[in-house]
Amino acid sequence: MDAPVEGARLTPNTGLVHVGGMSVTVGWLEKKQTDLLTRYGIDIVRITPQPGKIAVGVRRPERSILHLADAWLRRDLEALSPNLNMALLLGEKEDDGQLFYLSLASDFLEQEMAAPHTLVSGTTGSGKGILTKNLILDICAFNAPQNVDVHLIDPKHGADYLWARQLPHLKSGIVADKGEAAVLLRRLVAEMEDRYRLITGAGCENLDDFNKTRGPSDRLPRVVIIFDEVANWMQDDEFKDEVDGLINEIATKSRAAGLHLFMIYQRADNQVMTMQLRTNLGNKLILRLGDEGSSKIALGEKGAEKLLSKGHLIAKLGTDDKTYGQVPFISKHEIIGLAQAIARTWAR
Template sequence: MNMSFVLGIKEIDGELLYLNLGGAFSGLEQHAPHTLIAGATGSGKSVLLQNLILDICATNSKDMARVYLIDPKFGVDYQHLEELPHLSEGIIIDQDKAISTLEFLVEEMDRRYLLFRDQKVNSLKDYNAKTEENDRLPLLFLVHDEFAEWMLIDTYKQAVSSIVQRLGVKARAAGIHLIFAAQRPDANVLPVQLRDNLGNRLILRVESEGTSQISLGEKGAERLLGKGHLAARLQGESGLIFAQVPFLSTDELIKVTQLIANN
């Protein structure tokens, strides 16, 4: 299983910046299991999300990584990704289906802990090392774009906050990772329970100092250049890391998706 994913090229030294979910890699520490992405229109948020999903799927087989993609905007930015076999549910565009997916992840997390107990291990990596190939468990990624739109609905907000709080405590060892993204993760749509559990912050240009303060923890993201200019606050790293997110054209995206799907 690969659990280190390319975010961009670091400004300070031109080296690749990775999101390390499974351990230290390429001179960077192990980062938090869950991630918040924010960025206004034109900032490169959708491109960063596409890149992460492609990297997950290109470097892990469909049997060892599954992606659940929730998008209130009906998946228009991710239509080509639906061909990826790792997206077993396609793109989830319905609130009820989104809540049931989150509930499934909690149930799966608890089921996995019982399996770990039987095998006397405490992580997915150790469990897979002890079991036969057919019994190994995949990494699970929940990617929720534009979550702010549905978080304005109280029932959805309460359900998501409660479920994420449960997943935030134990999901890493079970191989379950959350990536939540929004244009404006302001205080009314990003409750403390959710914010505290999204330890990695990948912030592109935002519209205001207030949004920067909430998403990044300080002012400054409103002065980023847009088009993939990234400020990353990653658990375990000292200070902000500035980077440039790589860009794929639609034609290139289609080619990469087809390569992964046909491999």
């Protein structure tokens, strides 16, 4: 079947070819994937319908690396940065090579404001850990500690985040105990309710409007809750029963109060994440998953099982529109140095 090539570009992961949609169909390409691989060595990892055309991603023999330092040099920031910047860099888009962001507080550049809460999922080696560390570094580098509180819950006793203990935004340190995690979540629900009383009592609709009416010392910070390896503790029925309602309450009603959840799963299945929570985690940052079923649960459709690992990402940011991208890489040594630099800067 002949199809016109309407454009092509090289991405960090694939050769991306746009073919005309009038003479070839998504269904035909999907049926021919195995044949193209075995006969011609063409490994198609992405087939995305677009207006009048189809984007086809063919695996590169060797992938290129996008470094976080290079991405930060190219990035944009909100006007109030470094005091306040909730447009968090995600990576580079495959379709056009532009950077894209998770903008939690407002519209940013050409992107609409994302949903307040985020699901991150990916298997071992997918790049999930690098993405999570990038987000923490981004929050702490470009937001003053008095403007953003970060709470990090990690069942692995903070082993992957030892460098983060020095960051002044983590005022509660790293929570690595189930009992402490439950106490923290109860406290955050109570804080959310207190915030609503303050905000509505001042005749305001949300945190941003409230803070505009207050002096610097009376403003309320945004609160970011990062819960890593959620499934590890959610397999404990007693813990799950204790915190499920708390997490769902934050996910359901905290947007105007300025609380943001990041729930991080290696595999987001029905036993560790309720349908209600999955719905309320409106942003989906999905890296490679092990099978089509896992992709359908986390992403809402197949496709994540075809990603190439090491930061190859599908993002849905408050809508059902998919953005394919590459997460920037940063080494362990660079993470430690950057965290130290951030801590020194805010200590001045």
